[in-house]
Amino acid sequence: MMRVVVDLTKCQDHGQCVYAAPEVFQLDGAGKLAYVADPDEALRDAVDEAADVCPLQAIRIDA
Amino acid sequence: MPDAAAGGHGRIVVVGASLGGLRAVEQLRAAGWTGRVTVLGAEPHMPYNRPPLSKEALAGAVPMASLVLRPRAGAADIEWRLGTAVSAADLADRTLTLADGRTVAFDGLVAATGLRPRRLDRPGPGEGRHVLRTLDDAVRLRTVLTRRAAVRLVVIGAGFLGCEVAATARQLGADVTVVDPLPLPLVGSLGELLARALLRLHRGHGVRFVLGRGVDRFEPGRVVLDDATALPADVVVEAVGARPNTEWLAGNGLDLSDGVLCDAHLRVEGLPYAVAVGDVARFPDVRFGGGARRVEHWSTAGHTAKTAARTLVAGLAGEPPDQAPHAPLPTFWSDQYDHRLQAVGAPRLGTDDIRVLDGEPDRDAVIGYHRDGDLVGVVGFGRGRAAVAALARYLARLEAGPASAAMPGSTTLRPPSMVRTAPVT
Numbered sequence: 001m002m003r004v005v006v007d008l009t010k011c012q013d014h015g016q017c018v019y020a021a022p023e024v025f026q027l028d029g030a031g032k033l034a035y036v037a038d039p040d041e042a043l044r045d046a047v048d049e050a051a052d053v054c055p056l057q058a059i060r061i062d063a
Numbered sequence: 064m065p066d067a068a069a070g071g072h073g074r075i076v077v078v079g080a081s082l083g084g085l086r087a088v089e090q091l092r093a094a095g096w097t098g099r100v101t102v103l104g105a106e107p108h109m110p111y112n113r114p115p116l117s118k119e120a121l122a123g124a125v126p127m128a129s130l131v132l133r134p135r136a137g138a139a140d141i142e143w144r145l146g147t148a149v150s151a152a153d154l155a156d157r158t159l160t161l162a163d164g165r166t167v168a169f170d171g172l173v174a175a176t177g178l179r180p181r182r183l184d185r186p187g188p189g190e191g192r193h194v195l196r197t198l199d200d201a202v203r204l205r206t207v208l209t210r211r212a213a214v215r216l217v218v219i220g221a222g223f224l225g226c227e228v229a230a231t232a233r234q235l236g237a238d239v240t241v242v243d244p245l246p247l248p249l250v251g252s253l254g255e256l257l258a259r260a261l262l263r264l265h266r267g268h269g270v271r272f273v274l275g276r277g278v279d280r281f282e283p284g285r286v287v288l289d290d291a292t293a294l295p296a297d298v299v300v301e302a303v304g305a306r307p308n309t310e311w312l313a314g315n316g317l318d319l320s321d322g323v324l325c326d327a328h329l330r331v332e333g334l335p336y337a338v339a340v341g342d343v344a345r346f347p348d349v350r351f352g353g354g355a356r357r358v359e360h361w362s363t364a365g366h367t368a369k370t371a372a373r374t375l376v377a378g379l380a381g382e383p384p385d386q387a388p389h390a391p392l393p394t395f396w397s398d399q400y401d402h403r404l405q406a407v408g409a410p411r412l413g414t415d416d417i418r419v420l421d422g423e424p425d426r427d428a429v430i431g432y433h434r435d436g437d438l439v440g441v442v443g444f445g446r447g448r449a450a451v452a453a454l455a456r457y458l459a460r461l462e463a464g465p466a467s468a469a470m471p472g473s474t475t476l477r478p479p480s481m482v483r484t485a486p487v488t
Contacts, residue, residue: 012403014396014405052086052089053362053365053394055361
C-alpha cells in the first residue's frame with residue numbers, strides 16, 4: 001500500500017501538492033496542510049506529481 | 064547513425080543535470096523507456112533545488128547540502144556524468160562533443176541546460192560583484208554577507224531574485240540598497256498594486272530603493288549610477304536576468320535566438336529524437352497565446368519534462384507524440400520576509416486590469432489579473448496563509464473542472480465563487 005509522509009518541519013504550506021492531488025492534500029482555512037497518509041493506489045500518479053512539485057521536497061512516498 | 068529500437072535499446076543523453084534533467088530522466092522511465100540514459104552535467108553536484116539559494120539557504124536556515132534532490136525510486140540505472148560540460152552537438156550525426164574533446168553518441172537527446180546569469184555590461188573592476196544561480200554562487204555570497212556586521216550590499220535589479228536577495232540580506236543584518244531602472248519593483252510581473260505593496264514591505268524593513276536609475280560604472284567600494292550618485296558597496300549582486308545556455312547547439316541550423324525553439328510537443332524544431340525541457344525551452348504558449356516563449360518558473364522543469372519525455376519515447380519508437388499540445392497552468396512563488404507570494408496563470412498578461420478578489424493588498428489578499436475582461440492570473444500575497452489557502456481551494460476546483468482545458472479567449476480562470484470582484488480605484 002502507498003504511504004505518504006510529509007515532513008512537516010520542512011512543509012511551508014505552499015499548497016502546490018493541493019493543486020496536484022486535491023484528493024490527498026488539502027489546506028485548511030488557516031492554510032495549514034492536511035493529508036491522507038494511505039491514499040488509494042489509483043491516485044499514485046497524482047501523488048507522484050505532488051511530491052515532484054513540492055518546493056521544499058517535503059513529501060516522501062513509501063512503497 | 065545509431066538505431067533506436069522501440070521500448071528502448073538505444074541511448075538517451077540528457078544534457079543538463081539540474082531540476083529539468085532530473086525530472087526528464089524520471090519521466091523517461093515513467094514513459095516506459097528501458098534503454099540507456101546518460102546525464103551530462105556541467106556542475107559537479109547532483110541535481111539540487113535552486114529556489115532556497117536566495118532564501119532559506121542564503122539565510123543559513125537550511126544547510127546547502129540538504130538541497131540535493133531525491134530522484135524518484137523509478138529513476139534507476141541512470142548514468143550521471145557530473146562536471147562534464149558539453150561544448151558542441153551534431154544533431155544530424157547524433158553526437159556530442161565534451162569540453163575535454165571526447166565524443167558521446169546518442170539516439171535521443173534532451174536539452175536541459177537551463178540559464179546562466181546575465182552580467183551587467185558596465186566598466187569597472189569585477190571584485191565584490193556577485194551573481195546568484197548556483198549552489199557555489201550562494202555559498203560565496205553567504206560568506207561575504209556574513210563576514211562582518213552591516214555589510215553594505217547593493218542589489219542591481221528589482222525582480223524576484225533581486226527582491227529575495229535584498230530581503231534575506233536584510234535579515235542577515237546587511238545594509239541594503241536596490242537599484243532598478245523601472246519605477247517600481249516587479250512591476251512588469253505583478254503590476255502596480257502589488258509592486259507598491261512590496262515596496263512598502265521592503266522599506267518597512269529598512270531596505271532603500273533607488274528606482275528609475277541605472278548603473279553607469281563600478282568603482283572600488285562603490286557603484287556609480289547614471290545620475291552620478293555613488294552608492295557605497297562592499298558587495299554587489301547583479302540580478303539582471305539570465306541567458307539560455309544554448310551555445311553548444313550552435314551550427315545545427317536551429318533558432319537559438321532566445322533558448323531552443325520547440326514545437327507544441329517540445330520537439331526541437333520538429334526533430335523526432337530531440338526535445339528540450341526547463342527554462343531553456345521556448346515553446347508556443349498554447350494556453351494564453353502570443354507566440355513561443357520561455358517560462359522561467361521552477362514548475363516549468365516538471366511540466367516540460369513530462370511532455371518532452373513522452374514525446375521523445377514516442378519519437379524514438381517511430382510514433383507520433385501525444386495529441387494534446389503542451390499547455391500547463393504556470394505557477395510560481397516568492398518568499399520575502401514573512402510574506403508569501405503565490406501565483407498561478409500569467410499575471411503579467413493582466414496587469415492593466417487588476418482587481419482585489421479578496422482581502423487587502425498589505426495584509427492577506429487574493430489579486431486577480433484580467434485581459435479583455437478574462438481572468439488570466441491570480442496572486443495570493445500575505446503574511447498569513449489564508450490567501451494561499453483561498454488560492455488553493457480555488458485552484459483545486461479549477462484543475463478539476465472541465466474549463467481548465469479551455470483555450471485563450473475563454474473565462475478559464477473564473478470559477479463562480481470568485482466573481483465577487485471589485486475594480487481597483
